[in-house]
Each structure stands twice: as C-alpha cells, then as structure tokens.
Amino acid sequence: MNTEATSTTKTVIVTIKERVAVVALNRPESFNALNQELVKDLTVALKEVSQNEAVDIVVLKGNGRGFSSGGDIKMMLNSTNKADLGDLLSEVSSLIQTLYFMPKLTISAIHGAAAGLGLSMALATDYVIAEASSKIAMNFIGIALVPDGGGHYFLERRLGEVGAKHLIWEGKVMKAPEALEKKVIDAVAEGSLEEAVENKVQAWLNSPIQAMIETKKILAEKNRTLLMNVLESEKIAQSKMRQTQDHQEGIKAFVEKRKPNFIGK
Template sequence: MESTSSTGTVLVTCTERTATVTLNRPESMNAINPAMLNDFIYALKEVDENEDIDVVILKGNGKAFSSGGDIKMMLGSDEENGFDSLMDGISELVTTLYFMPKLTISEIHGAVAGLGLSIALATDYLIADSQSKVAMNFIGIGLIPDGGGHFFLERRLGEVGAKELIWEGKVLTAHEAKEKGLIHEVVEGSLEQAVEKKVQIWLKSPVQAMIKTKKILSEKNRPLLIKMLEIEKAAQMKMRQTEDHKEGIRAFVEKRKPVFIGK
C-alpha cells in the first residue's frame, strides 16, 4: 500500500518497505533554502522513525537532483544567529541521513552540486543518469564545502584527491565522477528502473545484517564527522566575511567571471 505525505518543499512516498524522499523546488533546481532545509530534516526524521521502512531513496523533482544551497541565502543577512541556525540545520540533516538505520540511495539526474553533493554523498549508494553533472563548486563563490563535504570527499578520494576536487571546483560528467569513486553506478537507460532494480536486490537480502554493518562503520566515524561539521561551520563563517566571497556572489548574480584577490 502506497502513502504520500508532504512537508511543503519535500515529498515522502512510502511503499513496500521503501520511502522515497523527493526534493520539490523544481523552479530553482531544488536549491536548498531555509524552508526546504527544515522540511528535509522533518521528512528524514519521519522516515527514520518508521520501523516498516528499510530502504530510503533521495531524488529531486524537475531537471536536477539539487543545485546546492540557494544563492539567495548568501545574499541575505550575515547575522551570526541566522548563520548558526542554518549551519546547525545542515549538520542535523547530514547526521540524520548518514546515521539512519536504513539503506539509502541517491537517485541523481541533472545537477548535483555543492551542498546537494554533500547530501548525496551521505547516502550509501549513488546511482546517476549518464547526463548528470557533478560538482563540489563552493570555490566559485569563495566558500568551502559544508554539510560534511570534507569528510565524505576525503573518505572517497583521500586527502590529495579531495583537495584537488575542492580547489578546482570542476564540473564532472557522471562517468568522470564514477571513475573517481564518487558515484557507484551510471545509467544509460531508465534511471528509475535502475534504482528499482537495486532496491529489489536489497529487499531480497538480509537487510538487518546490512544495516548492522552500516551502523558499526558509521558509529566508528561519528566523532570525526561531528568534529568536521563543527570545523566547517566555524570556517564557513570566516569565508562569508571575505572579499572573495562577496565578489563571487556579485559575479554569480551579474553572470560574469569573478575576479578574486585572495582576501
């Protein structure tokens, strides 16, 4: 039996031990603003508490999985309280997802960038359409990855590879991302069918044993992820006050190449 609920900008559909959590701001390529962040946290906690659910799929409506944090957030106030609340919400979202005692999949199409990529990397398995574009592109607006981006990239690429990807901010094709180990599977045909195939394989497996392995490994990593999120929060506040960040935002809005000065 299928059931659907909505928290506004996030939809949750449950069927056959599976919950599909859909980001639903297609007009902005599912850019994450404060309202969506709160809806996303609520949706994940709702799924987390549902003992009938073993598998969780993350996806985006419209043309993209998620283009990252909404640039309009960065044009707003730099008040410390607002920033703290935002970063604490991002940390809550990522830790809820990463430590969730379910098997999780990111169903990626279109763009997955910035914070959107950090969130996708917090899931257990990433399946992408062959036309997808992948980017950890904070550097383009003078910021650093948040949402545990440093933690997730370092685990997949090593320190050297993580720095390279972060510093270059290069947009990768799905196949390039798979070669680097960021994505598990690239699909030429139907993405939805490929995800369903993976889900069915998992549902016919000893899921509780798989979840226990996930829990053992994630609990081992808990102190490091939480510490990394704290460091990212403090560092991001400093980056938001730099001239390069302000220039990066202006250039983005004005649709031109930024001129950075290293300050």
C-alpha cells in the same frame, strides 16, 4: 507495489511503498536549492522515516530538472547576519547527521545537477547513482567558500586526503561517467534512472537487509566523532569565509553570470 502512505510539505514529498520510502526535494523552480525551509522540512521528514519500522530503504531524489543545485545563492545575497548563518549551518549539520546515521539503507538518485551542498547531501547516503548526463560538482570554491554538509569528510573517505583537496580546490563540474571514474559516485544508470534505482532497490530487498543495516550502523558509529568534528570545523570555516571580499564577489559574479575577480581577501 501498492502505496501505503504519502506525506507532503511545501518543499518535501515522502511516498512509502511497501518497504521503500521515496523522499523527494520539491523546490523545482530553484533546482531544489537548499534554503532554510527545505533543510528543516527535509530533516523532519528523514527523522520520521528513520523511526518507521516498516521502511528498510530510503531513496532521495529531486523533483523537476535536477537533484539539487546546492545552497540557495539568493539567500546568501540577502543574509549576512552571523547568527542567522550559524543557525542555518547547525540545521545543515542536523540534516547530514540524520541522513548519514539513519538505520536504513539509503540511495541518492541524481539527475540534472548535484552541486555544492546538494552533492554533500547525496554523499551522505550509502549509494549514489546518477544519469549519464548529470552534472556533479563540489563547486563551493566558485563562490569562495569551503564545502559544508560534511563534504570534506565524505570526499576524503572516497578519494583520500590529496584527491579530496584537489577536487575541492578545482571545483570542476563533472559529467556522471567522470564522477564515477574518480569514485565520487557509485554508479551511472545505463538506461533510465528510475529503472537503475529500482534494480538496486530490488537487489537489496532480496538480501538479508537487517544484516546490511547492522554493518552500516557499526561503521557509522565508528566514524561518528570524526564526522561531528568535520561538521563543526566546516561551520567555523564557512562563517569566516562568508565575511570575505572574495565570497561577496563570487556570489555577485554568479548572479551576474560573469567570471569573478578574486583578490585573496
């Protein structure tokens, strides 16, 4: 396919080839940890792609050694301001809404880690495919937080209420085959991730894709109020959890590479 357009910021690279846009997170030095700059840049890029009538399919991926390690822990250590946190969570909500309601078919292509907010973001797409060696985790509990980015909504839709609670509370790191077995993701690449993604893209391109997009829009609109309510509830809960002693202990233990000593406060 011939390249039609490429746009680049410091943290996001968008390449459009024929009817497919590849949106790449580009903070490889931090395993594409989602800081405020990346969240903002990614939202802008996705909104631009959403408005591009020449694009039917969007592939979300990460540059470097992983898809996304989640929220930026260093940013959490350096910021305890409630207003700043509220702004960031509002921006995260905008990102997730832009991705989930996008009038395109969307694929998350996971290699390396997809953890925390990175996993929530992946689950906001229509199809999640991962390399067999990928590490999949909704591991907010490890730093005494609750999932954000719609994590509760997306996991409950896939696993049911009980399954979602147990996965969130355990915070287990899963290899891709286990994540597939639990229905957290949709497919594991049998060969290379690039080949698996290309096969899925071509299958969709050879389908009546506008009818598929209309089905997506109908179901997404049906669930709009629920997702918005979950995002707001997560924002309130996360702001509360960020003030706990357990969270401060959790992020310090993470940076110091030791087991946290939680006290339930």
